[in-house]
Amino acid sequence: MPLPASSSDSSSAPARPLILALETSCDETAVALCDGLGNILAAAISSQIPDHQPYGGVVPELASRNHLLRIRPLITQVMEEAGMEFADIDAFAATAGPGLASSLLIGNTVAKSLAMTCGKPFVAVNHLEGHLLSPFIGRPEGIQPGVALIVSGGHTLLIHLRGTGDYQLLGRTRDDAAGEAFDKVARMLGLPYPGGPVIDRLAKTGDPAAFPFPRSMKDSGDFAFSFSGLKTSMLYLLPQLGDSAASRLPDLCASFQEAVVDVLVSKTLKAARSVGERWVSVSGGVSCNSRLRQVFTERCARAKLGLLLAEPSHTTDNAAMIAFAAAHRIRQGITSPLDSDIDPNLSLTSNPVPA
C-alpha cells in the first residue's frame, strides 16, 4: 500500500504520513498521533498504576481488561484533540513486543482493525526501539549515532546506536532490570508500587553515602549489569537496623539509588569510550530518576560527551515514542503485514531492516 511522501513544506498542513500509534505492552494504555517528521500532534495516556497498586505489581489479566475498556475513548480523545478523522490517517501502528501477551494483543488488534477498515498500512513497532529513539523526539538534529542506555522496569540495555534500525547490543542485565530493583527494594521498605518515583522522592533528603551498597559489576570489563546482589544487601541490612530502619528511610533510599546510578552512568560512559562515540542517550522509565539525570549531566560534561535525556513525559511507557519509531520505520519503507504476530519476547536486534 503506497504511503504519501514525507513532506516538510511550510504550509500549516502537517507533514505526511500521519500515524496513529497505540501502546499497550504493559500497564499503560496510550495513544499518540504524529506526523511524518516525528512531531507529536496529540497524545493521551491512561495509567493503570492505581489498579495494580494493591497487588504490588502488574496483574496481566487486569491490565488487558483495562486496555480493552480504555483504548477506544483514548483514541477518540486524541483524534478530537488533533482535529482529525480516521480518513486523514495514513498508517496505524502498535507495539508488537516485548511485553505481556494479553496486553500486546489489545493494541495490536485494534490498530490492525483500523488499518484494515481504512485501507491503510499497519506498522508493528518494537517497544524497545520506541524507548531507544524517544530521546530524539522533537530534536531537529534527527537520530544521532551514539551509545544508548535503556533503563526500565523490564530492561537494562546498553546499545550501540549506529543509525535507525542499526542497533548493536553491547550489554544487558544478567538478572533484575534497574526498575525492577527499584520496585523490589521499595516493597522491602514498605513503599508502594511503582517504587522508583517514591525512592527518588525520599532520597532527596537522605545521605547517599550513609550505607555502602555494592556496585556490582562496575569494573567487570564488559557491559553487563547485575542488580540482584544490591537487592540482597538491602534484604540483609534491614533486620540489622531493626526499628531504626523506619527513621533511616531517606538514607536507605539515597544510598540504594546512588549505587544503581553510579553503575549505570559509569558503564555507559565506558561503553561510549570503548566504541568511540561522542553521544550518549538515556531512555526508559528509570531515566526519569532525578539523581540519574543529574549524575549523567555532570559526568558527560566532564567527559565532553553529548547527552540526550528523554523528556520526562517520554520516559515511562507512552505512545508518542511508538508513533515516533513508526515514523522513522515508514521513512525507511518498512510496514508490516496484517497477519504479523505479537512477540512477548521480541528483541531489539530482531527488528526488520530496510530492503
Ligand code: KG4
Ligand atoms: O519504561 P517503563 O514505564 O516500563 C517498562 O517498559 O518497564 O518503566 C517503569 C519502571 C518502573 O520500574 C518504575 O519504578 C521506574 O520505571 N521508574 C523510576 C522512576 N520513575 C519510574 N525509577 C527510578 N526513579 C524514577 N523517578
Ligand code: ZN
Ligand atoms: Zn517500557
